[in-house]
Amino acid sequence: MEDPPRLVASDIDGTLLRDDRTLSPRTAAVLARINAAGTPVVLVTGRPIRWLQMVYEQLAEPLPAICANGAVVYDPVTDQVLRADPLAPELLAEVARRLRAEVPEVSFAVEIVDSRQMRHEAHYPLRWDADLDAIRAVESPEELLAAPAVKLLARAGEQDPDVFVRVVAGALEGLAEATHSSYSGLIEISAAGVTKAAGLAWYAERLGIDERDVLAFGDMPNDVPMLAWAGRAVAVANAHPAVREIAHEVTGPNTEDGVAAYLEKVFGVD
Known part of the structure; x- marks a missing residue:
């Protein structure tokens, strides 16, 4: 993917958040700048909706989220679930x-x-x-x-x-x-078939964005389907071996703003 990504997707825990579950001001600022400049950012997480508020409190504005490993697509602005795919x-x-x-x-x-x-x-x-x-x-x-x-x-x-x-x-x-x-x-x-990749694919299609134009970050095995699907897959340095194995690149660890550092490089922001 030579052109700048059209959609940025990131896992939360162990990727965006530090080990104490806080989001650094640097990471929050980079996400806000990218989003404001017209490249949408979406959180893709195993977390349930009820665990998102503690993340939103640390962001400049709440970001859309694909929750429960792809089973729920959530709009925090309207507090609406756009899509759900549960087990019957x-x-x-x-x-x-x-x-x-x-x-x-x-x-x-x-x-x-x-x-x-x-x-x-x-x-x-x-x-x-x-x-x-x-x-x-x-x-x-x-x-x-x-x-x-x-x-x-x-x-x-x-x-x-x-x-x-x-x-x-x-x-x-x-x-x-x-x-x-x-x-x-x-x-x-x-x-069956419900993964972070499936949820993100549905969301990207809704925006008219091809997987080749998606930049995704992750750290754990539940991120593997998403990273395998995205056009550019980046693991944080603290990632599980299964994630590092399939990622296109590795950035710094979650404790050192690895996602923020990578985004600053790609989008030319600081």
Whole structure:
């Protein structure tokens, strides 16, 4: 891609944000300049909608977001979901059945209402999500799987995520997508064909932009489909080996404004 990109897409955690989940003023300023100059910027994340506000508070203005690993396309200006591609209840039930047979100790949570709410089994370990109004434990497996979910979350104690995701993907082959975006052993499951690439492709087509004109940044395996799809794929230096392997280029780490440094070079801003 020799010409300047027409769309910039970036993962959030581990890519734009520093390790303390803050956005540097430098990165916020670069994103604002590029967007204001006419090149749209979109966030492409595994995060649910309810986790975006803490990012928007650090940006000059809220940016469109492709959430839940591509299952939800969100317009923060109107607070509207432009597109959602959830797992239907009958599909959730089959996914859960297969995984319980393969990994008896597995526990589940679901992102529902376009990822504005979460429901979880009583023994599912919650981490840093403390939005108690949006999160509730369910009393039965049937209740957990009763509503369409944009993402099913699976944990089974302490697991090597690269090993665990292969187990889950093998059990769900042809039925659903399995990936991970952290080193905590959490596996994220979406409907078949739902990936960051699919969500970004839909958004780019809506803008009339070809994948060859998309510049994308990422750091974890859930970013691989997006980076493989985009015309220019850039990994941050702290990226997972699977991301570095398929990226066209590597920029600095998230702790040193790697995305901002790359964008300043490409767009000639400082």
